[in-house]
Amino acid sequence: MKVLFIGGTGLISIACSELAIQRGMDLTILNRSISSKHLVPTGASILTADVHTDIDNLSKLFEDRYFDVVVDWIAYTKDDIERDIRLFGGKTDQFVFISSASAYQKPPAHYLITEETPLENPFWQYSRDKIACEERLMDEYRENGFPVTIIRPSLTYGLSQIPLIMGSWNYPFTIVDRIKRGQKVIIPGDGTSLWVLTWNGDFAKGLLGLFGRKEAIGEAYHITSDEVLTWNQIYQELGRAIGVEPKIVHIPSDLISAYSEHAIGSLIGDKANSAVFDNKKN
Numbered sequence: 001m002k003v004l005f006i007g008g009t010g011l012i013s014i015a016c017s018e019l020a021i022q023r024g025m026d027l028t029i030l031n032r033s034i035s036s037k038h039l040v041p042t043g044a045s046i047l048t049a050d051v052h053t054d055i056d057n058l059s060k061l062f063e064d065r066y067f068d069v070v071v072d073w074i075a076y077t078k079d080d081i082e083r084d085i086r087l088f089g090g091k092t093d094q095f096v097f098i099s100s101a102s103a104y105q106k107p108p109a110h111y112l113i114t115e116e117t118p119l120e121n122p123f124w125q126y127s128r129d130k131i132a133c134e135e136r137l138m139d140e141y142r143e144n145g146f147p148v149t150i151i152r153p154s155l156t157y158g159l160s161q162i163p164l165i166m167g168s169w170n171y172p173f174t175i176v177d178r179i180k181r182g183q184k185v186i187i188p189g190d191g192t193s194l195w196v197l198t199w200n201g202d203f204a205k206g207l208l209g210l211f212g213r214k215e216a217i218g219e220a221y222h223i224t225s226d227e228v229l230t231w232n233q234i235y236q237e238l239g240r241a242i243g244v245e246p247k248i249v250h251i252p253s254d255l256i257s258a259y260s261e262h263a264i265g266s267l268i269g270d271k272a273n274s275a276v277f278d279n280k281k282n
Contacts, residue, residue, distance in 0.1 A: 001212060002026045002066070004092075006051050006084075007073030009039040012098075012156045015200035016071075016207055017041050023208065028067075055083060062087055069211045071096040076126070081133045085140055094147050094217060096210070099134055101154040101222050101277070102127040102270045111194075114278045115152075115220050123269030134220070141218050149210060150220035154275060158200035162238070165195075165231050165271045179239060179246045188253040188267055191232035194274040198225045206282050224277040231271075 008017045008029035020027045021043040029040050032050035040046055049058055051074065070092045072084055081097070088095055105118045106127075119134065121127035140146040157163035162172040166186050178185055206223035210216045229237070232248070239246040253272040257263040 001068045004067045004070045013073045016204040019204040067092045069094045078132045099130045101152045103130045124265030149216045152222040154224045156198045163197045184247045184249045221282045
């Protein structure tokens, strides 16, 4: 199976790249950064280009290429999708768009989220952009047969990321350092919201299991864990892992958001809500 990953060296995609090679897939990774080449698993082919700016070069590059599966890990806007439709229309059997579970209705009307849960997030532009991407792709599927499969990850972690509700995404170890030094850490609300954390290797198994499945064309799937924990429990698990009891301070999400514009999306539009997923479809 010939597979193209646009991206392929990120937190989630690196596990998928490694598993694709392990399963004997003919994997090509399109990445703009030469410095990321050390993350590409042995056996994968590398194409170096910026998918957001090198459109003319990419059109020539893919002119005589055909892939069984194309996965775009770094499409965030409708313009990105228009580009992908132009590049890969008629050049792949399956185009996989990585969306986000944050696109689901916020606040949720029902505690259990299925793929049929409405897509509506008035709090986070990132999520609204993902929704617009999904809608454009489904229109192209219905009108012209573009072979799209939509994937919605939730909070996914790996060796380089600690899945917490607060702190730095780029420097997650700073929370661990605070806990070790006996400093306080914040959990929004009362910490009893239910949440799901997904190991990137588990996500990879779900994603690759959809490759080449005709019944997945025109469908959307979320790929998450079945283990449900409160945020209090998640921080307590972290404390047990490092042998230190966290000193937790609970602060209302609305108050945090009043002082942090980013938190309006990431908290009110995502992690402050309970998120429990029905994974039967995948």
